[in-house]
Amino acid sequence: MQSSHSHLLAHSPEAIAQLQAGLAAQGAEQWSTARHHYQQGIQQDPHWAGLYVNLCATYRATQVTQPAERALGLALRLDPQLGIAHYYAGLLALDRGDRETALRSLKTALAQDPELPETYPTLGEVWTEQAGLEPWLAWLRQHPLPKTIQQLAPKQQAAIAFWQGLAWDDTDPVQAEQCFRQALACDPELGNAAAQLGQLLARYNRFEEALAITEQALIHLPEDPHLRLNHALCLLSLGRWDEGWRAYEWRRYSDQNPWVQAAGPEWNGQPFRGTLLVLTEQGLGDTLQFSRYLAWARQRCDRVVLWCPQSLVRLMETVAGVDQVFAGDDCHIAYRAHVSLLSLPRLARTTVEQIPAPIPYLRPIAPLVNQRPLPRQTSQALAVGIVWQSGPHMKDAARKCMALDPLAIALQFPGVQLYSFQVDRSEAEADRLAAQGIVDLAPQIKDFADTAAFLAQIDLLVTVDTAICHLAGAMGKPVWTLLPYAADWRWLRDRPDTPWYPTMRLFRQSRPGSWTEPLDRVRSTLEGWVRSGAEPSRSNPASRQSR
Incomplete structure (x- = not known):
């Protein structure tokens, strides 16, 4: 007016x-x-x-x-x-x-x-609504807001502060945090602001604060699926798995985790007579990690049928406790109950101290190992596999990934032969692999069964947090996993090892976004092994400090 x-x-x-x-x-x-x-x-x-x-x-x-x-x-x-x-x-x-x-x-x-x-x-x-969120956020970054914004109703002020938080979320976390907190001060029921603030705090390992913010917001919005999922991830990251697994069931209501629907009753973990249909969800690495629970489930029913992505079918057929594996949209298999694979830890009452399934629980297909001999320049060299990128469609892929060259430089020295397991590498990266004498296995890998056949023949895998680290860990292979500053919930916090895989060692960033220090530690450790002649498979990575 x-x-x-x-x-x-x-x-x-x-x-x-x-x-x-x-x-x-x-x-x-x-x-x-x-x-x-x-x-x-x-x-x-x-x-x-x-x-x-x-x-x-x-x-x-x-x-x-x-x-x-x-x-x-x-x-x-x-x-x-x-x-x-x-x-x-x-x-x-x-x-x-x-x-x-x-x-x-x-x-x-x-x-x-x-x-x-x-x-x-x-x-x-x-x-x-017209052009998507980013053009509006870019405009906000370039135009300071006037003091007259304070004349708006509290909910409108909250909306503006929330947008400002999103605008600065990636480039200025301090300002973004202030904006999200301002939004919540204006409107405590603004669930998106609480969810974004919780995620921002979690990215900087401030999980206790993130948990407190989320629990406060849940007082006002107890049915908000994004807040519930954030709440679960905080609990799991903090090692409070008993509460965390129960809270994690809210993932089925969040659009962050597409949920596979199935007809019939959902399994409650109690023994029964009949067939259990197990449905995979989320990433390939999740399936590899939690397939350890299939043997536990098989002990409580007559038959286990697993639905999974096509690229995992041949490998999953080797898992103990699985009677049949299929892929695709049509299921013509009769079953009495169904369950999501990632609900099995809750049903099994998994704690940090008690994780089922002996290692290895995934094994290569023996004929494939013979058909896929690892090219070796010398039998004396340590065969080290490398992966530097996770799938670009995966959540937080940018924070988990690095460029090829820093990883290759850190690991290349006499006595080491590098093998690239990066199946989705670019043509430019393929050229750099060839120029640096790194064996490119991508042309010979069609699925995870092929990957397992090659993994069985190497001495060590050095990788970012992506599916192959779970495959190597499940096979009992020595694997060094490079983690971002705020790692995924499954890696807990600060530990150099993981209860999921006894042969895995974790190298964490000490500063957000910087791979320099963990790569220096990887190189130093590998150099020591090469000089001493020790085999990684005979060492105890979990006993060493990596942070």
């Missing part, structure tokens, strides 16, 4: 009196009274564009469209640079369903008058 701050000295006292009376009536939602005063003011001062804007607002409030459009058209003819007029042009365009025009008008409104607070939340909503 056009009010007393807008150049009142340029207008007659009679028109100003009508404006003020109209504003009072409008504030009380007495639309006809407000409209009368604005019309009287226009008679006193027909060239005051602001009065036409306020008249438009009263018509729009009572859904009288054509007079509202006419009043606004007069305002814009009188003053084409009046920001509030362009704001109402945007609102009227939204009423018509014309979101493109609305977006242009709202952008013009702020270009003409950046102090208009009510324009920001409306522009944000329209812009994100």
